[in-house]
Amino acid sequence: MVDYYAQILSKVLGNEMDAQMCIYHVSWKNNFGFCCELDDECARELEGVPGVKSVLPDTNFGSENKDYGGDDKSAESTEAPQVKTKRLFVTGLSFYTSEKTLRAAFESFGDLVEVKIIMDKISKRSKGYAFIEYTTEEAAGAALKEMNGKIINGWMIVVDVAKTNPPKFNRGQPRPAF
Numbered sequence: 589m590v591d592y593y594a595q596i597l598s599k600v601l602g603n604e605m606d607a608q609m610c611i612y613h614v615s616w617k618n619n620f621g622f623c624c625e626l627d628d629e630c631a632r633e634l635e636g637v638p639g640v641k642s643v644l645p646d647t648n649f650g651s652e653n654k655d656y657g658g659d660d661k662s663a664e665s666t667e668a669p670q671v672k673t674k675r676l677f678v679t680g681l682s683f684y685t686s687e688k689t690l691r692a693a694f695e696s697f698g699d700l701v702e703v704k705i706i707m708d709k710i711s712k713r714s715k716g717y718a719f720i721e722y723t724t725e726e727a728a729g730a731a732l733k734e735m736n737g738k739i740i741n742g743w744m745i746v747v748d749v750a751k752t753n754p755p756k757f758n759r760g761q762p763r764p765a766f
Contacts, residue, residue: 593622596640600626600633608742674701674728675750679717681705682741687718693740694720698727719750 597607610624626634635643678690691703701721705714722728728749736747 596637597622597624597634599637600630605742611739611742611744672725673749674722674725676720676722676728676732677717677748677750678720678735678745679748680743680745681714681716681718682743683714683716685714685741685743689741690718690720693738694731694735697722697731697734699723 593611594604594607597610598604601607601610607624610626611622631643634640681690685705687703687705690705691700694700694703699722701723703718703720705718707713708715720731722731732747732749735745738745
């Protein structure tokens with residue numbers, strides 16, 4: 589979704605990298621759209637791009653308490669969601685995001701055990717996802733609530749509970765025949 593919005597915005601700004609860096613919020617709950625910082629001339633040009641329904645000023649831009657119209661009732665709660673794990677899965681990372689950058693973004697929620705960006709073995713480039721492990725479930729819950737949907741290096745990340753791998757067959761046992 590972020591890539592699609594960046595492509596639309598690049599028609600006005602000239603290139604996709606500037607468009608990605610300009611987007612600071614993406615909404616997918618109630619009103620599909622994105623927030624970006626544009627001058628008046630670029631905003632008028634964006635209104636004329638096919639597929640753009642409207643361009644509105646962001647009334648929450650300078651505010652500390654941003655509300656972009658999502659109707660998720662759990663977002664009103666001040667408590668961190670109940671998380672039964674200390675390990676989180678983060679996807680949507682820029683290929684240029686480092687473990688140091690990711691650690692800096694997530695360490696304010698609690699002590700980190702590990703930050704591991706998954707790399708492609710052949711190209712030695714990030715695959716765009718990572719695992720983060722905290723020392724406590726409370727810290728993981730707080731990070732899950734606050735970091736999901738945030739922008740890091742111009743890309744919107746998605747944070748979820750890391751799934752455990754299913755058990756594999758032992759070498760000594762034969763595999764079931766189908």
